[in-house]
Amino acid sequence: MPVPHLTADLSGPIFDLEKRILDAMPTIEHWLRKQWVEHAVPFYCSVDLRNSGFKLAPVDTNLFPGGFNNLNQAFIPLCVQAMMAAVEKICPDASNILLIPENHTRNTFYLQNVVTLQAIMQQAGLNVRIGSLLPEITQPTPITLPNGDMLLLEPIKRSGNRLCTGNFDPCAILLNNDLSGGVPDILQNLQQIILPPLHAGWATRRKSLHFSAFDAVAQDFAELIGIDPWLINPYFTSCGKVNFHEKKGEDCVAVAVGEILREIQEKYTQYGVKEKPFVIVKADSGTYGMGIMSVKDSSEVYQLNRKQRNKMATVKEGLQVSNVLVQEGVYTFESINQAVAEPVIYMIDRYVVGGFYRVHTGRGIDENLNAPGMHFEPLAFDTTCVQPDRTADPDAIPNRFYAYGVIARLALLAAAVELERYAQQTAVLSITTT
Amino acid sequence: MPVPHLTADLSGPIFDLEKRILDAMPTIEHWLRKQWVEHAVPFYCSVDLRNSGFKLAPVDTNLFPGGFNNLNQAFIPLCVQAMMAAVEKICPDASNILLIPENHTRNTFYLQNVVTLQAIMQQAGLNVRIGSLLPEITQPTPITLPNGDMLLLEPIKRSGNRLCTGNFDPCAILLNNDLSGGVPDILQNLQQIILPPLHAGWATRRKSLHFSAFDAVAQDFAELIGIDPWLINPYFTSCGKVNFHEKKGEDCVAVAVGEILREIQEKYTQYGVKEKPFVIVKADSGTYGMGIMSVKDSSEVYQLNRKQRNKMATVKEGLQVSNVLVQEGVYTFESINQAVAEPVIYMIDRYVVGGFYRVHTGRGIDENLNAPGMHFEPLAFDTTCVQPDRTADPDAIPNRFYAYGVIARLALLAAAVELERYAQQTAVLSITTT
Numbered sequence: 001m002p003v004p005h006l007t008a009d010l011s012g013p014i015f016d017l018e019k020r021i022l023d024a025m026p027t028i029e030h031w032l033r034k035q036w037v038e039h040a041v042p043f044y045c046s047v048d049l050r051n052s053g054f055k056l057a058p059v060d061t062n063l064f065p066g067g068f069n070n071l072n073q074a075f076i077p078l079c080v081q082a083m084m085a086a087v088e089k090i091c092p093d094a095s096n097i098l099l100i101p102e103n104h105t106r107n108t109f110y111l112q113n114v115v116t117l118q119a120i121m122q123q124a125g126l127n128v129r130i131g132s133l134l135p136e137i138t139q140p141t142p143i144t145l146p147n148g149d150m151l152l153l154e155p156i157k158r159s160g161n162r163l164c165t166g167n168f169d170p171c172a173i174l175l176n177n178d179l180s181g182g183v184p185d186i187l188q189n190l191q192q193i194i195l196p197p198l199h200a201g202w203a204t205r206r207k208s209l210h211f212s213a214f215d216a217v218a219q220d221f222a223e224l225i226g227i228d229p230w231l232i233n234p235y236f237t238s239c240g241k242v243n244f245h246e247k248k249g250e251d252c253v254a255v256a257v258g259e260i261l262r263e264i265q266e267k268y269t270q271y272g273v274k275e276k277p278f279v280i281v282k283a284d285s286g287t288y289g290m291g292i293m294s295v296k297d298s299s300e301v302y303q304l305n306r307k308q309r310n311k312m313a314t315v316k317e318g319l320q321v322s323n324v325l326v327q328e329g330v331y332t333f334e335s336i337n338q339a340v341a342e343p344v345i346y347m348i349d350r351y352v353v354g355g356f357y358r359v360h361t362g363r364g365i366d367e368n369l370n371a372p373g374m375h376f377e378p379l380a381f382d383t384t385c386v387q388p389d390r391t392a393d394p395d396a397i398p399n400r401f402y403a404y405g406v407i408a409r410l411a412l413l414a415a416a417v418e419l420e421r422y423a424q425q426t427a428v429l430s431i432t433t434t
Numbered sequence: 435m436p437v438p439h440l441t442a443d444l445s446g447p448i449f450d451l452e453k454r455i456l457d458a459m460p461t462i463e464h465w466l467r468k469q470w471v472e473h474a475v476p477f478y479c480s481v482d483l484r485n486s487g488f489k490l491a492p493v494d495t496n497l498f499p500g501g502f503n504n505l506n507q508a509f510i511p512l513c514v515q516a517m518m519a520a521v522e523k524i525c526p527d528a529s530n531i532l533l534i535p536e537n538h539t540r541n542t543f544y545l546q547n548v549v550t551l552q553a554i555m556q557q558a559g560l561n562v563r564i565g566s567l568l569p570e571i572t573q574p575t576p577i578t579l580p581n582g583d584m585l586l587l588e589p590i591k592r593s594g595n596r597l598c599t600g601n602f603d604p605c606a607i608l609l610n611n612d613l614s615g616g617v618p619d620i621l622q623n624l625q626q627i628i629l630p631p632l633h634a635g636w637a638t639r640r641k642s643l644h645f646s647a648f649d650a651v652a653q654d655f656a657e658l659i660g661i662d663p664w665l666i667n668p669y670f671t672s673c674g675k676v677n678f679h680e681k682k683g684e685d686c687v688a689v690a691v692g693e694i695l696r697e698i699q700e701k702y703t704q705y706g707v708k709e710k711p712f713v714i715v716k717a718d719s720g721t722y723g724m725g726i727m728s729v730k731d732s733s734e735v736y737q738l739n740r741k742q743r744n745k746m747a748t749v750k751e752g753l754q755v756s757n758v759l760v761q762e763g764v765y766t767f768e769s770i771n772q773a774v775a776e777p778v779i780y781m782i783d784r785y786v787v788g789g790f791y792r793v794h795t796g797r798g799i800d801e802n803l804n805a806p807g808m809h810f811e812p813l814a815f816d817t818t819c820v821q822p823d824r825t826a827d828p829d830a831i832p833n834r835f836y837a838y839g840v841i842a843r844l845a846l847l848a849a850a851v852e853l854e855r856y857a858q859q860t861a862v863l864s865i866t867t868t
Contacts (some may be wrong), residue, residue, distance in 0.1 A: 025556075025559050026529040026530075026556075026559050026560055026561045027529070028559065029518070029529065029558065029559020029560070030525075030528070030529040030559065032559075033521070033522055036522075074508065075511065076821065077509065077512055077818040077820050077821055078511055078512060078515055080820045080821065081512055081515055081516065081785055081820060082515065084463070084785065084820075085519060087467070088467055088470075091464075094464070095460040095461070095463065095464040096460075122459075122824070123820060123821055123822060124463065124820075125459050125460050125462065125463020125464065125466075126460055126463070127460045351515055351518065384511040386511050386514045386515060386557060386558075387510065387511055387514065387557055388557060390556070
C-alpha cells in the first residue's frame with residue numbers, strides 16, 4: 001500500500017516537531033486525559049490537516065464526518081470499540097439510535113459513509129435506523145449502492161417532543177447532517193438527546209470561533225512540549241458584513257489578507273522558508289469547500305470576476321456568506337504520483353480511529369482540496385495512528401500518523417471548547433430573554 | 435490463516451445459542467453497559483473458554499493475563515485504545531506505571547508477554563518500567579529475547595509507603611504477577627494504587643467464589659436472552675480441608691464428583707448428548723494448571739497413585755492445596771489438524787481486545803489444556819471479536835468470536851462481582867479486628 005511521501009526536506013522544523021511530539025508522548029497523552037475530564041468530547045469528528053514540511057496544522061474541523069467509508073476496513077474494529085465508549089454516555093435505558101444523514105440521496109460516496117457508520121454502530125450493539133429529513137421520503141425507501149450494500153431511508157415522524165420512525169422509538173438522535181440549511185422545526189425542542197448538539201450545526205457554528213478556541217489550545221500545547229505554537233496553528237482573523245455580490249466589506253477582507261500575509265512572511269523569514277505566503281478566504285460558516293479562495297496579494301480581493309463573486313457569495317444549501325474567515329494558507333507538501341495529498345483524521349469520542357489521504361491530481365499545493373465537485377481519491381492510511389514506534393525515525397510512517405492524531409485531537413479539543421461556548425451563550429441568551 | 439473447526443454437529447444447541455446471542459446483540463451490549471455502571475471492571479483479564487458444540491462456557495478466569503504476545507499483531511491497536519480507556523481511571527496527575535511481572539526470568543514466552551504489555555502501555559502514552567520481585571535482581575538487568583526484543587528488569591525499592599525503581603516514581607503499580615506465593619511484605623500498605631488489587635491474587639482468590647459469582651451472572655444473562663443457563667455455565671461445588679498426601683477429605687471430593695456427574699448426565703440426557711460426563715478436580719486457588727485432574731467416576735478419587743497425589747497436593751510456588759473445586763468438565767470439540775484447541779479471550783478494561791487458540795496435539799478433548807510444562811501452540815484469532823456479521827450464519831467465524839467475547843465478558847463481570855465481595859469481606863474483617 002503506497003503512502004504519500006513528503007516532498008519537503010525533512011531536516012527542518014517538521015522533523016523537529018515530529019521528534020518533540022514523539023518524545024513528549026506520555027506528557028501529551030496525560031495532558032489530553034486531563035482535558036477530557038474538563039471538557040465534554042464531541043461524539044465524533046474529522047479534521048483536515050496540512051503538512052507543509054515546516055508546519056503541521058488543522059485547516060478544517062468537521063463535527064459531522066462524512067467519510068467513514070474511506071477508512072481502512074482492517075481498522076474498523078477501532079471504530080467499533082470507540083463507538084462502544086461513546087454510547088456509554090448516552091441512552092442508559094435503551095439502545096435505539098436514529099441516524100439523520102445529509103439530504104444527498106444521489107451521492108453514493110456519501111451514502112456509503114452512512115452505511116459504514118450504521119454498521120459500526122450496529123457492531124457496537126446499537127439498533128440504528130436512518131431517518132431522512134427529505135419531504136419526498138414518505139415511506140421506507142431502500143437504496144442499493146453500487147457495491148451491493150443496502151440502506152433504508154425512513155420518514156421521520158414527530159409525536160409530541162419525540163422523533164420516531166415507524167414503531168421505532170429512539171433514545172437518541174445522531175446527526176450526520178451539518179444543518180447548513182438551518183435547524184428544521186422538526187428537530188427543535190426535542191425530549192431526546194441530539195448528538196452532536198444542534199448548536200454544532202453550521203446554522204450556529206463559526207470557523208472563527210473554532211480557530212479562536214484552537215489558538216488557546218495550541219498555545220497551551222506548545223508550552224507543554226516547548227515549541228513555537230505557529231508550527232501547529234495557522235494565523236487567522238475574520239470580517240463581518242461581507243457581501244461579495246454587492247462588493248461590500250471588501251476593504252476589511254483586503255486589510256486582513258495583507259496583515260496575515262505580512263505575519264506569515266515574518267515567520268517564513270524566521271524559519272528560512274522560501275515559499276510565497278498565501279491566504280485562504282472562506283465563509284465563516286458552512287462546509288464542502290464552497291466559497292473558498294486562495295490569495296497571494298490583498299489586491300486580488302478587489303479583482304474577483306462575476307463567477308468568482310457568485311462562488312464566494314453562497315455556500316452549501318444557499319446559505320449567504322456574510323462573515324468571512326481569513327486564514328493563513330498552509331502548503332501541502334505531501335504527494336503521491338505527483339498528486340497533492342491532504343490527510344484527514346477521524347475520531348470517535350476521544351479516540352483516533354483512523355484516517356485517509358484526500359488525493360487530488362488537478363490541484364496545486366496552495367489550493368483547497370475539499371472543493372465542490374472535486375471527486376478526490378481517498379487513500380486509506382495503511383496503519384493506525386495509535387502505534388508510534390519510538391525506535392524508528394520521528395518521520396517514519398507510524399510516527400507521522402501518531403503526530404497527525406495528536407494535532408487532530410487538539411482540533412477536537414478546540415471543538416469541545418467551542419461547543420461549550422455556544423452552549424453558554426445560548427444559556428445567557430435564554431436568561432436575558434426570559 | 436487457519437481457524438479451528440468444530441467437529442461437533444452444529445445443528446444442535448450451540449448453533450441455537452450462537453443465534454440467540456447474535457440476535458440479542460443490542461440487548462446484550464446494553465445490559466453489559468449497565469453492569470459496568472454498577473460494577474468496577476477489572477483492569478485486564480483473560481478467560482479460557484471451552485466449546486463442546488452443545489455448550490460454551492468459561493473454565494478459567496485469569497486476572498493477571500500472561501499471553502498478550504499470542505494475540506494477533508494486527509489488532510494490537512485495539513489493546514492500545516482499550517488501555518487508554520483503562521488508564522483514564524488511574525493516575526490523574528502522572529503517567530508513570532511500574533509493572534511487576536512473574537518471577538520467571540527464563541520463560542521467554544512469558545517474558546515476550548511482558549514486552550508486549552509494556553509496548554501496549556507505552557503506545558497508550560504511559561511511562562512503564564518493569565520492577566522485579568526477585569531478590570537476585572539487585573541492579574537494572576537487561577534481558578534479550580530470542581526475537582531480539584529487550585526488556586529491562588529493575589530492582590524495586592520501597593521508600594516509606596511508596597515503591598520506586600531508580601529515580602522512577604510511579605503513580606500506580608500494575609501487577610502481572612498472580613501472587614501465588616502470597617503477598618510479599620514490600621507490596622503491603624502501599625500509598626500507590628495497585629492494579630489489580632492485592633486481593634485479586636491467588637493468596638486470597640478462590641475459584642469457587644468466582645464461579646459462584648458467575649452462577650448469578652449466568653442466571654441473569656440466561657433470563658435476558660431466554661436460554662438454559664447450563665448452556666454457558668458448568669456445574670461446580672467445592673470441598674475444604676482436603677489433603678491428597680494424607681488422604682484426608684477424599685470422601686467430600688468423591689461425593690461431590692458423583693453428584694456433579696449425575697447432574698451432568700441429566701442435562702446430557704435432556705439435550706441428547708451421547709458423550710460420557712466428566713468432572714475436573716482442581717485446586718480452588720492457584721493457576722498454571724497444576725493440581726488438576728479429569729475424572730469420569732467418583733471411585734477414581736480414591737485410586738490416585740503417589741505421583742498423582744503429589745501433583746494434586748501442590749500448585750504453583752508450593753502453595754498447599756486444601757480447598758478443592760469440583761467442576762463439570764466441558765468437552766472441547768474445536769480442533770485443528772486433529773489437535774485439540776481451546777479459545778482464550780483477552781480483555782482490557784471492559785473491551786474484548788483479541789484472543790487466540792491454545793492448540794495442543796498430545797491431549798484429549800476431556801483434559802485440561804493449561805497444564806505445567808505443556809508448551810501449547812498459540813494460534814491467534816484471525817479476526818477480532820467485535821465485528822459480528824448478522825448477514826452470515828450464526829456459526830460463521832466473526833459471529834462465533836463475537837459469542838466468545840460475550841461469554842468471556844460474563845466471566846469478567848463475575849470477576850468484578852467476586853473482587854467486590856473480597857473487598858467487602860476485608861472491610862468487615864478490618865472493622866471486626868479494630
